[in-house]
Structure formats: C-alpha cells, structure tokens
Amino acid sequence: MATETGTSPAPTTHQPDGAEDGLLVAATRRGTQTPVAPTRGALRPLGTDEVRLTGGFWAERQRINAVGIIPHADAWEERVGWIDNFRAAVDGDILTTRTGREFADSDVYKLLEAMAWEHGRTGQASLDARIREVAALIGRVQEEDGYLHTLYGREGQAPRYSDLEWGHELYCYGHLIQAAVARLRTGVHDELVDIALRAADHVCHEFGQDGRDAVCGHPEIEPALVELYRATGERRYLDQARLFVQRRGHRTLKDIEFSRSYFQDDVPVREADVMVGHAVRALYLASGAIDVAVEDADRDFLAHLTAQFSRTLARRTYITGGMGSHHQDEAFGDDYELPPDRAYAETCAGIGSVMVAWRLALATGDLSWGDVVERALFNVVAASPSPEGTAFFYTNPLHKRVPGAEADPDVVSPRAFAQLRAPWFEVSCCPTNVARTFAQLGSYVATATDDGIQLHQLASATIETVLETGAVTLEVATSYPDSGEVTITVVRAPAGETEIAVRVPRWAHGAAVLDGERVDGDVARVRRTFADGDVVVLEVPLVPRVSRPDPRIDAVRGCVAIERGPLVMCAESIDLDGDDVAGLTVDPTSVREDAGTVRLTGTVARPAPEPTAGRVWPYGSAADRGGDAGDVRTVAVDLTPYHAWAQRGPSTMRVWLPADVDQAPHREEVAPHHA
Amino acid sequence: MATETGTSPAPTTHQPDGAEDGLLVAATRRGTQTPVAPTRGALRPLGTDEVRLTGGFWAERQRINAVGIIPHADAWEERVGWIDNFRAAVDGDILTTRTGREFADSDVYKLLEAMAWEHGRTGQASLDARIREVAALIGRVQEEDGYLHTLYGREGQAPRYSDLEWGHELYCYGHLIQAAVARLRTGVHDELVDIALRAADHVCHEFGQDGRDAVCGHPEIEPALVELYRATGERRYLDQARLFVQRRGHRTLKDIEFSRSYFQDDVPVREADVMVGHAVRALYLASGAIDVAVEDADRDFLAHLTAQFSRTLARRTYITGGMGSHHQDEAFGDDYELPPDRAYAETCAGIGSVMVAWRLALATGDLSWGDVVERALFNVVAASPSPEGTAFFYTNPLHKRVPGAEADPDVVSPRAFAQLRAPWFEVSCCPTNVARTFAQLGSYVATATDDGIQLHQLASATIETVLETGAVTLEVATSYPDSGEVTITVVRAPAGETEIAVRVPRWAHGAAVLDGERVDGDVARVRRTFADGDVVVLEVPLVPRVSRPDPRIDAVRGCVAIERGPLVMCAESIDLDGDDVAGLTVDPTSVREDAGTVRLTGTVARPAPEPTAGRVWPYGSAADRGGDAGDVRTVAVDLTPYHAWAQRGPSTMRVWLPADVDQAPHREEVAPHHA
Incomplete structure (x- = not known):
C-alpha cells in the first residue's frame, strides 16, 4: 500500500548469541508496519503489512475507526480550531485566535499518526492527501531552527521552554515524531517526516549533552x-532519549501541588520501584525507558523496569487493566488504593499499559505479557468509543453511583467524567489515541522468531511472513471472545521445522486444550515440519469466573467480580427493572451462562423511605437501629461486558458486586496468586 | 472585658406565640459574645461572656489557641507576606510584591476575628492593640467607595469583580464582616468595624436589587x-444576604471543569435536596440560608434546609463528622461515596458543619443537633492542630496507607495532604478557622429559654445568665470525654421553676442516667424550683462501641469502627510493632477498655515476599492461586482517639478495621438506623 520509498535502513544481520531475554539478539528485519520495531530482542514484531485482521471483535474496531473515529476526530479538530491554530500561526493572528490547551498541537499530530497507520493498512488515498495537506500547513509554522509550537516563542507569547512543567512542547514533538515514524514505517517519506526530523534535530541541539x-x-x-x-x-536520537530518561527524577522540574512525583521527577527511573504520579506520564516514560534499555542491551535496567511494571500490576491496577486511582491528578494511588467509583483509569493509560506490556513481550519473549495487553484492550481501550466511534469515555470507572448524563453530540465536554461518552473534550487526548491504536491493532497480534510464529492475541487474522525456515502463511479463525475455539490453518507451510506458539491466558491455564491435549502453562506450542493445509486447534474455556480481590484492596472488600474469558462483566441498573445497583447483593455460586448471556441471582434492597421525622445516621450498632430497612426482592441479573456498558442510556453500574456474606471467603482464601 | 461601648441594638421584646420551632419567637436578648445571635428562634445562645470553659478537653484547646495557634498564625501571616500585602498596597508596590492566593486577605480577617473573640474572652490588651494596628493598615487600603482587596482594581491589576468564580472578593468581605461582628459583640466599635460597614454598604450598592x-x-x-x-x-444587610441566597443556583457563574455544582450555582438553594460541590462552600451557604430563613420566619425554607442537611448527614458524611469525599474539588461525592483513604474531610468543612448544626439547634430547639456539633468538634476540628498549636491538618482522612512525611516547621506546605500536620499552607484557611472557632467555643455549649438552661455540650464550665425566672449560675464539672459523669451544681438558683436540660448523645440513649434515673430520649431534663447548691448528676456510659456502616457505603464494607463516647478511635501502625495496618483484621467481639485504653485483638498478616519470578495479579479465584500468603500473627491493638493520631510520628492509620469474616453481620443487620 506504500506509495513512496521509505528511508528505513537495511535490515541488520541476525546475530544469535543464545541470550535468554533476547536483548543481545539483533532483529533480523525491521521497518515493517509496526509502531515498535526494536533492533534487538527475543521476538520480531509483525506489522500490519504482515498481520491483517480478517473479522471479529478487533476487525470491527478497525472498521469503526475507519468510518467513525478518524473522520470524527478530523472534523472536531477543525471545529474546535486546533488545526486552525496552525493556519493562524501562518496568517500571523495566532495571538488573538489560538484555541485549546497547551498541548492542542499534539492531538493534530496523533490524528495524523492514526491516519498514517490507517493509510498504510488500507492504502486509502484520501488519508494520504489529508496528511500531506495538514503537514504542509505545519511545515509553514515550523521555525528556521526546527522549533514548532503554536503557543510559545512568538512576540507576545511566553518564551520557548519557559514552562517545561506544563508547556508540553517536547510532548508535542513526541507525537509529531511518532506520526513521522508511522509514515516511514508505511513506506512514505513526505514533508511530515522532514518536519519531524528537523524538530528532532532541534531537540538534540537544544536539550543535548x-x-x-x-x-x-x-x-x-x-x-x-x-x-x-x-x-x-x-x-x-537514541542518545537524546537516553539522556532524557537519565535526567528524569533529578528534580529539574518545579515542585507543584501534586509534588514532582506527578511527572516522575521525584526519583530517578532506575530507582523507582513502582509507578507513581500521573498514570499516562508514567507509562509513556516506562515505554521510552524500556526502549532505551533494549537498544543499550542493558539487562539490569530492563529487569528493573520489568519489576516496576509487575509491582504496578500487582498493587495499582484495576481488574479491567485500568490504571490511575485519582481524579485530582489523573494519578496512581498508593498501593491497593483502587476505589471502583473514583477509578480514573484513563483510556490513554490503558493504551500506555499496552505500550509497556508489548515492549516487554518483544524484549523478553514472555508471551504472558499478552494477558496484560488483552485485558487493557478489551476492558479499557474498547470501552472508550461508542459503537459508532463518535463519542468516547475519557475515564473508565468500575462503579457508577449516579446515572451519567447523555452528552450533547454537539458540545465539547469540559469534564472528563460525570457524563456518558462525549463527542469531544477540552482535553481530548483519548479519541485520537484510540484511533492510532485501533489502526495499529494488527501489529500487536503476532511475532516471529527464526523458526516460529507466536500468536499473542486470539483474533481472526491472516499472518504472512518469512522465517529462516521459509515463507509462511497462517489463517487464524476464531469468534473469540464469544467462543474460545481458535483454528489455525497453515495455508503455506515453511520448509523447515517450525513452531507455532499461542499465548494461553492465565485464567485458562491447565484448562486450555491444543489439538485435544491439555496445555500446561502460559503457551500452547506445536513444533513440527508443517504441510500446507495443516490445522492446529486451540480451545480456551470461557466459562464465567468469579474473581475475588486481594484483601488489601479495601475498597472492594466482600465483593466479587465476574469475568468471562478476557471480558470483565458488570451489572447495569437498566437490567434491574428500575432498581439501583446500589442495593444489589449477589450469590457468587449462582453464576451461569445462558445462551451467551452471563447471569447470576441475588437480591436487590430498595432503600427505606426517608423518615418524616428525626435524622438518619448511617453508622451504628444493631442496638442503635430502628425503622424499616426497605424491601428486598430476589433478582436474576444479566451482566454486560464492561466495554459495552452505557450503550443503552444512563444507568448505574458496578463491576464489583457485594457478595452474600454466607458466601464470603475467609481471609486466607483470598490472598493474591503468583504465577 | 469589653473596653468600649458596643453599638448592639437594644434587646427586642420577647413575643412568645407558642410556635414549636420558635421561629416566631423573637429573642429576648442579643448582642452577647456569640458569633450567631438570631433575632428569633427557639433557643437564646449564651455567649462566651456567659459561658466560661473552666477545664477539660475544650478549655485545653482554648489554652493551645491562646499560646499557640493565634500567635503562630500571626507570625506566619507576617512571614508569608499576607499582611505585607496591605502594606504594599499602601506603599504602592503591590503589583510587584503581592504574595498568596486570591483569598489571602481573608486569612488576615479570620485571624483578626480569632483575636477579637479571644480578646472578648480574656481581655488581653495586646490582642486589642494588634487588631487596631492591622485594622489601621487595612483602612488605608480601602477605597473611597468601600471596595477593598489587594489583588484587584488597581491600574495593572484585573478589574474589580472581573472573576467572580475565583476572585473571592465577596468572600473576603464576609470574613472581614465576621471579624467586625466579633468586635461589636465583644463591645468594641473600632476602625475595623467602620471598615466592614463601609465594605458592606459598598456590597449593598454594587450587588443590590x-x-x-x-x-x-x-x-x-x-x-x-x-x-x-x-x-x-x-x-x-439582611436584604442583601437574602438576595445572594436567592440568586445562587441560577447559573450566573461560569461553568467550570467541576461544573457549577462546585459553587452550588447549579440548582437554586430552595430546590437542592442534598449538599453538593465544594463542601466548605456548601456549608457556608447553608449557614447563610438558615440565617435568612430564621430572620424571615420562613418555616418552609428552614424545613427544606433542615432536610437538606439531614440527607447530607445520612449519605455524605464520614463517621468522624467529616464532609467532602473528593480531593479533586474538595467536594461532596455522590451518596454513600465515602472512601476512608481519600476522605478530604477538610478541617474547615468540619467547622462549617458545626456552623450549620448550631444554627438549626438555635432555630428549632432540637438539642440533638449537638450530636453533630460534638462529633465534628472532637473528630475533625480537634484533629487538626498539633498539641502545641503550631502545625495543622488540612484534610482529615480516615485511612492512611503510607506514613505521611513529617512537615518541615519552616516550610509552607504546597499540598493539603501527603504530609503530617504542617505549619502553614499555600491555601491556609484551616489554621485561622480553627483559631476563631476555639476562641468562640464557649458559645456553643449552652442556650437559654425564658425558664430554662440547655446544655448542648458536656464540658466543665461556669454558666451565668438571667432568665425570666431569675438570675442563674451553674457550675458544670466533668472530665468528659475521659469519663461520662457530668455534675451540674446550681450555684445560684433562679427564683421560679426552671428546667435544666442536657443533651444525651444518641449513642447513649436509654443508657444515660440522670440522678439515678434512666433517661429515655435525646434530652435529660430536670424541672423544678432549684435551691442554691442543688446538684444534678448525669452519667453517660462511655463503654467502647462497635459501629458498622450502612451497607451502601461500599468503601468500608466488612469493616467496623470503634467509638468511645464522642471519640472515634483509630489504629496506628506505631502500635503494631512495626507491622502495617494494611494487614490488620480484628475480632469485633474483643473490644474492651483497660485502664483508659481501648483495646482489641486481631491478626496482622505480613505481606508475602515478592515472587522472584512471574507476576502477581491481585484478582482471581482460589484455583488461580499459588504461593505463600505471608505470616499471620495474633495481636492486641491499643487504639488511639482519631483526633490524636499522628502525634507520635509517621504511621499508617485506619479508622475502619476489617472485621473477621466470621463476625461480619448479615446485610439486614447493618441497615442504617433512624432516630
């Protein structure tokens, strides 16, 4: 689909040395259509040119992205004037007309990145034309020395880099560069690439050693x-990235109300044991740090970053994979501080988590990082857009006590919460982040080694690449996550002995079956010399599961969550005949699946009528109490996949369901598990 | 102690009409040393000239205030330049030198108010001199037409009233006026009063009909x-206050990220069913609205406001009496959204709650509002200052997962949380608010009717006033809340039949004993013709109580709180031999008192060591689990009154203690109680 010759360097030579984590293994190929293409690592990513989603859940998201999200974001960026900011900078009236926050430029770049991947995937000419049109405008705004921002540096504006805490100039370059990388990786070297190269060179000059x-x-x-x-x-560029990672944590940024941990400038990256501060910032930083560690073949640093992310998953992550417990600073909370109602779990943090986990999978060859990718994609990223791709969740709470208001499709939401999916936000990072991620989706599905293909995500796809053992084409067919059957047909078999490895989600350990044989462990593997037409079948059981939290997660004590396959389920009041989820108590032993619907039974207590005299005090002993506790009725509740919540209008909602006390486990039964 | 003649109007005539809520009963006297002196209502407040605290818990707070808080606040307001702002305005260099936030002026006024009450209470001449000194400075800053603010209106500053959302100009006048009222009520008409009158007249002109x-x-x-x-x-002035109350809720303020509910401008006051938005704002507004309702003898409005506050207590209040669940906007959360770890429970909101409850008690004659006052005073307001009165909590969380850092006694805290008590804050509303409240404390203790005295708070005090039935002097002696015995000696008995009524806290209903007889209900009453030297003894049982939350308060499901008398207790890690409160599970049946210490037994689980390989995922079924759940040891835990927490250095802390599951009640046992 590429229309011009790329500038990607020639593939480097494969230098196997047997290092287990693969860090000393240089990649045999790079420059395919993928956003992350390390020069070394255990696994070689396959790009969207090698993995095409052919149907099912994620192909549907790509369709929504193409017909909904991308054109919607383009229209809104024109409507709110963020593209016009560049026009105004050209026309000279930017001082009086600029709109949007400090980082508005970055959303234009993220839109271009989404368009670039989508163009690479589909070859749609109108996307290419639109990218060139906007890039031409941006090019006219860039200054002689490569500096580029619509809010700073002109007469009458604040000086360049005068507000590194909040100015977001380098952040904006980052997204500009990622858009340029998308062009290069999809074989296009256009003006956008030249602009990004000039900006990157400017950064190296300005912020270099x-x-x-x-x-x-x-x-x-x-x-x-x-x-x-x-x-x-x-x-x-690598040297400059390394310098930025090394400098972080040395308190060069000013202290702020949220403290320097907000931008991870409190503790050096090599010393930070667990993620802190603003979740998206922390995850983007970790992605860059992993990239540096990989390129430097710095095993200690990679191990440190791996442990940091592992601790973050163990202590500071919602069951949805969402990250960020605080609304105030969009930040991680303390260990085990995971309130479901005040979950921030920003959509962009879900994407950041995918970025980190994917990098670790590539570096280490550990397919189980795909569990993290899968959880965040299904339960955070997919939850954001409406089925039409024209409205978005910014935050992804696990409990909604009051039905959110329907957002006006013509009004920019000033708030990141309190409403249902909204068409656009004053801080609108999420829609374009979803757009670029959906356009890249094929690139998170599979990887290759010299003699094997690894399937990280269970999705219908055509996988076509060349291994040392020969050219290979696989056809993956599945209706996952509706069903757990995954059929892999070897359409074109490589000549030599080859391994097909498929990630088995942790929740299916010991229950998954490969060609009739039980799979023990994280990965189902078949190694042989395949013949064209060979079929491998994996069955992953999707029976609904009752999940309990680590007892230190105080906010959901006494509750259970129901999961089915990769999907976290939730109860919505719309399924409670007008009652509120606040009164729901469930019997965890009653969970069953019924014609595709996950259902359980429980009771709903309706609040007692307000007393006409006296006051209610909500704390006390049994002896203090009096009055009517309200009606209690038995209910059967159909659960909804969390990603599809609030698609039937305002509802109260909860993922964590208070469990009948008789069923509650003893403390020692609910300790976390290791694997 | 007053040194000049006040301008208080002559007492109005008593006009009894038998109205139960007393709204049509004009007060027989006013102008005593009390911050709230309605012209009508069921009860007549007794001021600090009529009620002198003579010892015990609250007298000790007044001592701390006199020797610690007030001089500390004065020194810091000089140090951070908030008083200098007025000097700079006089000198003409305010544009370049002004420090502090928009509302810095208000903290100077609140300090003056504290000094005024303290001067009235003690007659300390240096306080009077200091008030006059600062007032002289303020007077020189006030403009010809009464306008007064250090941040607005001068050439080079933003225009007056150009930012009503955040400018705080009227807020500052409010505190200026309350300082002036303190002067008038303590018998002083000085320059501060004239300044406030000019400002008030300016407001009536500028914001009038x-x-x-x-x-x-x-x-x-x-x-x-x-x-x-x-x-x-x-x-x-009443007309202007009424106008402001009527205008609120009609969306004259701009929409903001937190929505107009932040400043209660979303819904008219007469239609708002429960408090919303910024807690201090909501409580100050309710105080003013109640004042208007009372002066207008508007029973419907008073009933509405009473119900609004009652609902707020039933659904949006912590067991400490703290209000405000959100850090982000210092705001009330949704109903039952009461996370203990993220409790904001700002000290000033505790004071606001006292203001509202006290007004309702005066208007309605319902002594049980004293429960609300008592809870907030003991568990929010008293928790703020250090024993020396030189450091303060701004927020009052009920669960601290990470030991807070000791604050540097020489550094202004940029943050309202994350540290232990700090000497001063960038937003430093709380210290001066505590100071004025402590100076006024005597005025919340007792009230009078024509033929009775009502004791709202159980505190050692001398109460001296004149009733229709004659002059009366009571001596109240108690070491409450250490012990529950309250001895009231009628030192000087009024001639006619008189009633002594004492509030019985709700938790003591049916257990309190008055002169050997069981008290049934909210109030212990003795009505007779007393003789000099008569003694009335009330005994309030202070056995530790196990309190459970309404089941809709999800964040503390499965937990109990221990209370003793008016004190909410907490567990601190310093009492756990180095273990963290995170691992604590208690046996609620084990609570006992032992030589004045409340103690219970339980277990502490130490976290399992981090796995050296693999990842921990904190959610799952028993089948998913593996590894070691960590050591569990049995402990006896001494609890600390919440107000005294963090006085022995950094600790983790929790009020809500996870209860052994075997002891957990069934749902129907933990419904809220009515009374």
Missing part, C-alpha cells in the same frame, strides 16, 4: 526518539 | 451580612 539540563513535564518524546532512531538509524 | 446580578464563587458573605444585620439592626 551540552544543552538545557531539562526534561518535559509530560514524557512522550522518549519513546518517540528511540523509534525515530530505529526508523532512521541515526544514533543521536 | 438594581446592581450586578451576581454572586461570589465562594459563599461566605451571606451569613456574614445576616450577622451584621443582627449586630447593627440595619435591614439592608
């Missing part, structure tokens, strides 16, 4: 610069 | 103007 000893308040340029190095072979 | 159709982003001027009316008899 002898330049400003500073970092950006919002990490993002770090992974972008590493990827630009990977796409161009220019080591100065 | 024909003026700007606007309200302040932070309610406060409403109760202040009513009180100024009460202190001066000038109806225009």
